Amino acid sequence: xxxxxxxxLEQIATIIGSSYEGPNDFQVLGMNEIHVVQKGExxxxxxxxxxxxxxxxxxxxxxxxxxxxxxxGKALLISDDPFRDFNKLxxxxxxxxxxxxxxxxxxxxxxxxxxxxxxxxxxxxTIGKNCxxxxxxxxxxxxxxxxxxxxxxxxxxGADAFYYKKRPEGFDKLISCGRVVLEDHVxxxxxxxxxxxxxxxxxxxxxxKLDNQVHVGHDTVIGSHCLIASQTGIAGCVVIEDEVTLxxxxxxxxxxxIGAKAVIxxxxxxxxxxxxxxxxxxxxxxxxxxxxxxxANVKKIPGIIEKLKE
Numbered sequence: 499x500x501x502x503x504x505x506x507l508e509q510i511a512t513i514i515g516s517s518y519e520g521p522n523d524f525q526v527l528g529m530n531e532i533h534v535v536q537k538g539e540x541x542x543x544x545x546x547x548x549x550x551x552x553x554x555x556x557x558x559x560x561x562x563x564x565x566x567x568x569x570x571g572k573a574l575l576i577s578d579d580p581f582r583d584f585n586k587l588x589x590x591x592x593x594x595x596x597x598x599x600x601x602x603x604x605x606x607x608x609x610x611x612x613x614x615x616x617x618x619x620x621x622x623x624t625i626g627k628n629c630x631x632x633x634x635x636x637x638x639x640x641x642x643x644x645x646x647x648x649x650x651x652x653x654x655x656g657a658d659a660f661y662y663k664k665r666p667e668g669f670d671k672l673i674s675c676g677r678v679v680l681e682d683h684v685x686x687x688x689x690x691x692x693x694x695x696x697x698x699x700x701x702x703x704x705x706x707k708l709d710n711q712v713h714v715g716h717d718t719v720i721g722s723h724c725l726i727a728s729q730t731g732i733a734g735c736v737v738i739e740d741e742v743t744l745x746x747x748x749x750x751x752x753x754x755x756i757g758a759k760a761v762i763x764x765x766x767x768x769x770x771x772x773x774x775x776x777x778x779x780x781x782x783x784x785x786x787x788x789x790x791x792x793x794a795n796v797k798k799i800p801g802i803i804e805k806l807k808e
Contacts, residue, residue, distance in 0.1 A: 499675055499697040500528035501591055507559065507573050513590050514583040520573025526559055529587055533735055534698040534717065542580040581663050585673045588697070592675035595621045595639060608645065626682070638694065644682035652689040659696045659716030659734060672696055674716065687712065715752065739774060
């Protein structure tokens with residue numbers, strides 16, 4: 499998420515009440531998670547396992563819970579609880595705005611777009627031309643919908659990320675302030691849920707089609723001209739490249755990549771990144787021909803045991 503204007507390091511430290519290392523006027527342009535953070539932005543880290551990754555990421559400012567040597571050209575925000583203070587920044591720069599109208603006055607809706615009854619469109623939403631939004635769809639704040647997009651009944655765009663930190667008193671939620679972006683000619687089936695990014699964007703690129711009851715987790719990027727069948731669950735921070743097909747009831751783990759033109763057969767558990775241009779099946783996932791051979795051989799085991807008994 500980019501801030502509406504540049505801030506300096508001293509201003510950011512004042513917002514969260516932290517100490518800092520770096521020039522007072524060190525420019526800060528935004529904030530993001532480590533997998534999408536860019537130069538000029540803040541990333542947070544609160545576990546020693548990820549200190550080095552954060553310190554050597556593209557981030558210009560590291561919000562950290564240890565006084566460490568600051569890499570050249572970067573700055574530090576030193577906090578006893580970076581998770582909490584990252585949430586403070588989210589609330590400061592993108593606070594929740596309530597709405598008492600079905601379609602926000604700040605929403606922009608393109609020519610020729612049809613909106614059916616009981617649709618909710620939140621603050622600062624942009625919808626392009628010639629779209630069709632069916633009944634009971636909810637489009638949360640800041641979402642972007644391209645031209646010639648269809649969204650079927652009961653779908654939700656922009657729900658919060660499923661992202662929590664376990665504390666002794668329970669689970670602490672990481673506040674979501676990102677967006678959902680649908681490019682042109684996307685079709686979303688009925689009763690789908692597409693979560694917004696924590697600070698970045700969940701993106702579905704042009705021409706991709708989702709069946710009914712598909713879930714897309716936060717910060718996932720789905721490429722162009724993909725087909726995703728019913729009851730598929732895609733975790734957060736997944737990259738699905740162009741022209742991928744996911745058949746029914748596929749589930750994925752987070753942070754993986756599915757290569758272009760891959761085909762994932764129904765009920766497969768995608769437990770790791772897979773190369774494009776191949777067909778896959780099973781849990782744990784393998785190339786489908788190999789998996790089917792294994793299953794065929796398993797069926798032969800009882801007969802082999804009987805022969806050994808003779």
